[in-house]
Amino acid sequence: xxxxxILVGTASWTDKTLIAxxxxxxxxxxxxxxxxxFYAQEFPLVEVDSSFYAMPLPQTAQLWAERTxxxxxxxxxAFRLFTGHQTLPTTFPRDLQKALGEDAGRTVYxxxxxxxxxxxLWRRFMEALAPLKHAGKLGAVQFQFAPWLLRNRASIAxxxxxxxxxxxxxxxxxxRHGTWFHGEHLERTIAxxxxxxxxxxxxxxxxxxxxxxxxxxxxxxxxxxxxRLHGRNKETWNKKGLxxxxxxxxxxxxxxxLAAMAPEIRHLGTLAGQVHVIFNTNFEDQGQVNARLMRGxxxxxxx
Numbered sequence: 001x002x003x004x005x006i007l008v009g010t011a012s013w014t015d016k017t018l019i020a021x022x023x024x025x026x027x028x029x030x031x032x033x034x035x036x037x038f039y040a041q042e043f044p045l046v047e048v049d050s051s052f053y054a055m056p057l058p059q060t061a062q063l064w065a066e067r068t069x070x071x072x073x074x075x076x077x078a079f080r081l082f083t084g085h086q087t088l089p090t091t092f093p094r095d096l097q098k099a100l101g102e103d104a105g106r107t108v109y110x111x112x113x114x115x116x117x118x119x120x121l122w123r124r125f126m127e128a129l130a131p132l133k134h135a136g137k138l139g140a141v142q143f144q145f146a147p148w149l150l151r152n153r154a155s156i157a158x159x160x161x162x163x164x165x166x167x168x169x170x171x172x173x174x175x176r177h178g179t180w181f182h183g184e185h186l187e188r189t190i191a192x193x194x195x196x197x198x199x200x201x202x203x204x205x206x207x208x209x210x211x212x213x214x215x216x217x218x219x220x221x222x223x224x225x226x227x228r229l230h231g232r233n234k235e236t237w238n239k240k241g242l243x244x245x246x247x248x249x250x251x252x253x254x255x256x257x258l259a260a261m262a263p264e265i266r267h268l269g270t271l272a273g274q275v276h277v278i279f280n281t282n283f284e285d286q287g288q289v290n291a292r293l294m295r296g297x298x299x300x301x302x303x
Contacts, residue, residue, distance in 0.1 A: 002298045006269050007073060009045030010287035011228075011280040021284040033067055040068040043291060045075070047142065047278050052077040054091040055121065056128040065135040073139040074132050075172070075226070075276060079125055081110050082162060084146035084155075096120060110158075122165050129169070139276060140172040140199055140224060147176035147211035151185055156192070163196050172199035172226050176211045186216065193220040202268070204261070205230040206237045217264045225272040227265060229253065229290075231281040250283040253290045255297070262297045 002008070013035060018024055029035050039046060048064075050056065056076070064074060081087040089097050089104045096117055097104045110118065132138035143162060149155040163171055173193060175181075180189045193200050200220040204227070205212050219225045231251025239248065268275045277294060279287035 002295050003266060003269050005273060006265060006275045006277065006298060007043075007045040008277045008291050008295045008298070009043040009047065009073075009279070010282065010291055011047040011278055012049040012282055013039040013046055014050075015282045017284045018282065018288070024285045024288050033063070036064065036067045040072050042288070044071065045073045045139070045276055045278070047280075048074055048076040049282075051128070052080050052083075052144065055079055055093060055124055058128050058131055061128055062131040065131050065137055068137065070136075072137055073276070074137050075139040075142050075278065076129060076132070078141055078143045078162070079121070081108070081113075081121065082125070082165075083143050084110060084149045084158065092121070093124065126166075126169075133169070138169070139274075140170045140226060141166055142172045142174065142201070142226070142228075144174045145176060149175070150177050151175075151179040151189065159198075160196065163198065170199060170221070170224060171197075172201050172224070174201035174203060174228060175213055178210060178213055181213050181216055186214075190216070190218050190220060197221055199224050199226055202227040202264075203230065204228070204232070206232050206234040208234065209238060211238070217268065219268055219271040221272070223273045225268040225275045227261075227268070227275065227277045229277070229279050229281065231286075232257075245282070247283060249281045250286070251281045252286055253281070253293070255293060258290065258294050259297050262294070265294075265298065 014032070019035070025035055025038055029038050048056070086107045086109060089100050089106070089108055099117060129138060129141065145159070149158070159173060179185060190200065198220055200216070200218055202215060202217055202225070203213050204215050207214070231249045231253070233249070233251040236248045236250055265275060265277060277291075279291045281287045281290060
């Protein structure tokens with residue numbers, strides 16, 4: 001069996017290309033409820049991707065909790081505004097859009113919003129997480145920070161601010177700029193994450209770009225380690241005009257590529273209470289196929 005403290009799953013279970021390809025869900029799985037129930041029979045873990053693009057609702061999270069087994073785990077991506085990304089207020093609840101007035105139609109950034117609106121967005125985000133937390137099904141809240149957050153004083157302060165706002169939750173950080181891990185910054189970043197109790201996210205992605213980080217196999221929170229696999233497609237990583245993010249992460253991992261990572265993943269499992277392996281290769285059924293393959297490799301390597 002796969003080591004019991006290593007959970008393998010995918011980012012999202014509702015991607016349009018996954019449903020359209022017809023290879024993962026049986027034809028009878030036509031509703032949101034049926035698809036989540038089927039997915040949860042196949043994998044013990046999923047990452048909620050939709051919460052990055054729009055503020056989630058508590059009633060939706062309550063349905064997720066009700067439709068999955070008792071030991072199922074959801075990692076939830078933090079809302080994009082909190083991670084430094086440009087955000088359209090149309091993704092805010094309607095009353096907060098109205099409160100912005102004439103700015104409601106413009107792209108906004110976290111530090112430019114009125115403090116009372118920021119605080120209310122945090123409150124509602126926590127409210128949306130509550131049903132999963134109360135059900136014991138909330139794993140980590142995954143902060144995928146914007147690639148223009150370089151390792152500097154302002155960015156460090158913002159990350160620490162997010163940790164304070166998320167008190168009482170397990171928070172994972174994924175950085176998208178190499179300065180966090182260049183040279184002597186690598187050890188400093190890991191030590192800082194450890195001090196904050198942040199879960200360090202091990203990232204597998206194409207290399208050679210400013211918005212990529214090296215794959216740093218380390219644990220900074222004894223409760224949890226996270227590995228996120230984005231594929232290694234250099235052609236699409238920074239390509240403009242893609243119809244959907246699934247095209248950016250269009251990549252099939254080979255058995256050899258996954259086998260090379262399996263010992264590292266198992267080692268993480270000796271350092272952390274649990275390891276979450278998330279495939280973000282979400283074009284058609286790539287993530288699900290590769291997740292099954294990785295699960296099999298971990299089972300073989302477990303001896």
